[in-house]
Amino acid sequence: MKQYEQTFMLTFKCFTFLLLILVISGCTPSTRTPEPNHLPPQALANEGGASGGVLPEGTKVDDLDLSGMVVPEASLKLEEWAKDKLEETRVLLYNNTEIPITLKDLGIDVDHQKTMEEVENTPGQTLPSVLKADSLKANQTLQEKLVKIARPAKDASYKIENDKFVINPAESGRTVVIDRLIRDIQKISLSDVPKRLDIPVVEVPASVTTESINTLAFDTVIGESTTKFSVSEGNRSANLTAAAKALDRKVIRPGETFSFNDTVGPREPETGYKEAYVIINGEYVKGTGGGVCQVSSTLYNAVLLSNLKIVERMPHAVAVSYVLPGQDATVNYPNIDFKFNNDTSNLLYLRSNVKSGVLTLQIWGKKLGKSVRIERQVEKIMNYKTEKRTDRKLPAGRIVQEQKGSKGVVVNTWRVIRDGNGNETKQFLGRDLYAPANRILRVGSRGLSET
Known part of the structure; x- marks a missing residue:
């Protein structure tokens, strides 16, 4: 029995020694921190982000x-x-x-x-x-x-x-x-x-x-003028009709200046105009475009009655028969023009009509409650002279009147504007001088001796 106890104690001591050796050599489970790539997701987030x-x-x-x-x-x-x-x-x-x-x-x-x-x-x-x-x-x-x-x-x-x-x-x-x-x-x-x-x-x-656009609208005739002419003068009538037709239905915008010459154009045979009597140096002679001045003068009167601004206007050298002195406007392409300005806020619309020896020009616009009349004052009248010219084509003693004489005149003209309250404004248009046109007689001399 005693021997058995001694054997057990020896065996226990050996086992204890071996266990001590194992502990010292590191064979127990490791407690070191694992590598980062073995961390759980939440631990990874706590270590500073998710990159990679x-x-x-x-x-x-x-x-x-x-x-x-x-x-x-x-x-x-x-x-x-x-x-x-x-x-x-x-x-x-x-x-x-x-x-x-x-x-x-x-x-x-x-x-x-x-x-x-x-x-x-x-x-x-x-x-x-x-x-x-x-x-x-x-x-x-x-x-x-x-x-x-x-x-x-x-x-x-x-x-x-x-x-x-x-x-x-x-x-x-x-x-x-x-x-x-x-x-x-x-x-x-x-x-x-x-x-x-x-x-x-x-x-x-x-x-x-x-x-x-509505401010541009026109709705009524604001100025109208009518003159007469002889239809027996065929060429003159044709020229007048052509010029009037060139004006018809023209539209003039606010602020725009209307030019008669620019609108009607050159008066030449190539443009369809014919020879008719015109006034040159106080004498009626044949020239291309005769009759056109009646259109410009008729338009001038319509413009005056429309209370529009006159930009350029020149009277004839001698008085004409179709309008009163002081109320005419001569033209001669391209040097002498008649111009007026649309100083309204609306469009102006021209209409012309030629029928049975009557020329009518209308200006359409907006009525502003004003009326216009023309006043004239004749300052001086000058008599014409009679000029006799020998004509060997006529038999001796025969006398033919080649040109009627017309008196000269100096006239002052005003435009009077009356507003809706009865107040009147007087505008001086000009002082015009018309020279007398001599009466010209042709005296026959055929058969008479030249001595």
């Missing part, structure tokens, strides 16, 4: 869960998710118009770089996707898609029908504010882009309004 590692629980972009993914895998997942979302059909709305379109067609895309930077910098959170836009592509696409919605403004205009001023009203235009639409989409995340998008449209006013 696994994204922690709760990491999302919009409704896309990226938890437990490494960054490259999450970036690829984001691209696939965005591609599907961008190809979903949306609807652009304006009133009752619906236009199907995708965000991809609009040039909208997810900014992957910025979005993933946000994910890496703030892992474990739900972040909105960052959108970007290709403005050029968006504009090109929308210009095509929205062509029926956008429309240019239509300016007001006018036309003259049957001597009436007819207004074509202005119409406002519409333009789609493409930049605003794109900016509004970029402000939200991809998942929050609504399925139906209102199209931002603004009204574009017309440059020329209906009101501005």
